[in-house]
Amino acid sequence: MPRTIILHAGFHKTGTSTVQAVLRKNRKAMKKYVAVRLPGQMKDLLHATRGYSTWRDPVTLTKAQLEFEKMLAELPGMPRRTLVISAEELSGHLPGRGHLADYSAAPILAYMMWQTAHEAFPEAEFAIYLSTRAPEAWLPSAYWEHVRTSPMTMELSEFVDRYAAAADLRGMVADVASRIPCPVYSNALEDCAGLPLGPADPLLDLADIPDDLRSTLEPVPHANVRLPDDVLNALLAANRRYHDRAARSIAKRAILKEANSA
Secondary structure: OOOEEEEEOOOOOOOHHHHHHHHHHOHHHHOOOEEEEOHHHOHHHHHHHHHHHHHOOHHHHHHHHHHHHHHHHOOOOOOOOEEEEEOHHHHOOOOOOOOOOOOOOHHHHHHHHHHHHHHHOOOOEEEEEEEEOOHHHHHHHHHHHHHHHOOOOOOHHHHHHHOHHHHOHHHHHHHHHHHOOOOEEEEEHHHOOOOOOOOHHHHHOOOOOOHHHHOOOOOOOOOOOOOOHHHHHHHHHHHHHOOOHHHHHHHHHHHHHHHHHO
16 A cells, blocks of 8 residues: 555646656656656556546546546555656646636546545545646647647637636646645646756655655656747648648658657
8 A cells, every 4th residue: 555645637738748757767766665657557547537528427537437446456565655646637638629628627537536545545645736837838838739739720829818717727726625635736837947857846845755865866858848939830730731630640740750850
């Protein structure tokens, strides 16, 4: 049974990829004190949480619960260790996908995971960590992520107007904290710039790692950084030009390949 469970459930475009890269890089070094579960280890769970954020029905919520139960049941014995579960999609899809306008599924999913973990490990402490970002930075980042990974064709200004409410990540943190009887922590990406491990430091502060080990953990380059404007605009143009999904995918892969080789 883990001593403590820390659920890092988002949000998208707040340095989560860098956090996960730090956890992955230092997994072996922290093994005595911290066990880590990252997106690649919970694909079925994330499929279910994304589904719930889309459909909001009891069936998909139950599917998410069953997948979370399965992940917890498959954990090895880890007495006196902290379990860190990190994946932004534990809060569902990134807002702006289809009709998904915000993170209103996040508190429901977080409550389900707290309740499930409490039933599985009643003596373990449970905490939620949510990384945030200022709205004026988050909205363009979310927009260009959609341009890169989906067929989005709208202008940035339209996206900002339509999804402004979704950018109130601090308000969503407060909403989560008001619904779940466990500690809820948060930190803004812009406040992590000078930290040795960047946005991973506030999360690791909760993991009770000895100071002598903490000082040896290795940083990583920022992950999933924004592409240059010319590349992003080329991806947007491809979305607008190619209505066929296969043709669009081929064109966008070519743009990214050329950018990576430059």
